């Protein structure tokens with residue numbers, strides 16, 4: 596059920612840096628709990644915890660250990676806030692990541708979806724796209740490209756976007772870009788949402804100050820432009836993505 600008690604749509608935040616003291620997100624447990632509370636007060640009921648993972652800095656095993664420790668610190672509070680939280684990460688894509696035998700533990704909630712951050716200077720050249728292809732074919736992973744609005748080539752080219760979609764990539768945007776981006780970016784993102792070439796939204800919140808968890812203000816903009824049914828479907832798609840038993844996700 597997506598509608599809440601008062602007819603509110605229950606929201607999903609697929610991209611957050613709430614886990615305490617694990618990356619450049621929440622500094623400590625106190626701030627992490629404030630962030631959870633802030634999301635819970637904005638109709639969000641499901642949160643993916645996606646700390647940065649840099650393969651060149653740390654082994655997957657060491658990262659998973661730190662992630663589990665951080666998770667334990669907020670698990671109970673999330674439950675008090677009636678939030679369902681899922682473990683995941685935002686993996687930085689570099690060639691060395693593909694040398695690992697298995698990347699499944701980095702995926703979202705034991706699904707095949709992996710939130711992936713491309714290097715900032717990526718132009719999505721043929722060589723760079725080949726890395727994504729290898730990730731998909733070798734590991735059977737479905738990459739969700741994080742905050743695609745940060746990559747000018749993806750904003751400019753419909754054909755590049757459709758190449759990546761055909762390859763099996765899915766796209767996520769940061770909600771704040773819908774109000775803070777330039778007019779052209781905002782218009783482009785709304786169009787991509789309406790054409791189903793962007794599939795997921797998240798706050799990408801990092802703290803309670805400069806990058807705070809702001810969900811409602813931005814999702815209401817989507818509702819204003821594309822309607823309530825669209826926002827409901829967006830949440831349904833996110834919930835489907837989070838279900839590990841869904842072998843094939845129709846988006």
Ligand SMILES: [Fe+2]
Nearest residue numbers: 610612685799
């Ligand atoms: Fe992020």
